[in-house]
Amino acid sequence: MSSAAPRLGVLASRVRFEEKSILAALERRGAACLQIDPRALSVRAGSPWAGPRTVLNREVGHYRALYAASALESTGTKVLNTTAATAVCGDKWQTSTALVARGLPTPETTLALTPEAALEALEQLGYPAVIKPLVGSWGRLVTRVTDPAMAAAVLEHLAALPSPQSHIVYVQREVAKADRDIRVLVVGGRAVGATYRRSDQWRTNVARGAVSERCPLDPDLTALAVAAADTVGAHIAGVDLLQDPDGRLTVLEVNDRVEFRGLQQSHGTDIDAADAIAALLIKEAQA
Amino acid sequence: MSQTLTITECLECDAAVPWENDARVGEILECPECRTELEVESVEPPRLILAPEVEEDWGE
Known part of the structure; x- marks a missing residue:
């Protein structure tokens, strides 16, 4: 192990499947990485920060994620996603207005x-x-x-x-839809994979028991998801979409600290969502 | 491949809570008996605390 301070950090108070997978992927790539618990973090305005120069924001609480990003950026630290992207994604109205301003379909x-x-x-x-x-x-x-x-x-x-x-x-x-929505994981401007999230309830969140099934990435879906992520300025995004009975796609929301357990499990070894994020983090640290 | 490494007592019901050897600080374990969520505060030495309650702004 290098004695040099890690250049990469992962900010997370709660280590879920996603954070654990990303930390493991960074280790497999040989990247020295510091796990930072934001509950113990404080940043003095105008003062340097001795921590990593590039930080992946995986904090589960929106406000803590937002202010942690802002505080770290104030020290010159690069944060993925940025404070601006977290602010837009974390507020449904700001997301809606950004999508509408870009001319993307949204309810x-x-x-x-x-x-x-x-x-x-x-x-x-x-x-x-x-x-x-x-x-x-x-x-x-x-x-x-x-x-x-x-x-x-x-x-x-x-x-x-x-x-x-x-x-x-x-x-x-309300958008007329089938019993499913679509989640596309976008990393660094590239769609990594997509899932249908199916439920017998009207809310199709995996957190509410929806089941993930692999969804083919066609050009329309890919283009819309990548455009939505770009619109909110997110390097890493979970773009949620609906498809109406006529096949028209519409963007519901963009998640800046995306959960991808269902997506990963539905793809087996065909994709590696955590590794895609780890690779982007390393690339951004070198930029 | 992860394997059971150690067993700690649940802070609520004293039941045995098994740990995997790849556990990380901040990871949430669930007591197999009472379903209480427990947070890994330290891996070495192994130490659990009660996990925080889910807050209104938690998510993705």
């Missing part, structure tokens, strides 16, 4: 600044529709509403939540 979305305004926005969007928290993952608190009475009840609960952010309401027209 019709409205931001209502109060729960009361959301009820009117839903009338204009039409039912069924989906109410989503601005920040959150794994399908948590994503609610499908089918009529005004149901929407009013959900919005009343939102209004009662203490966080001011909960009163900013993101509403989206």
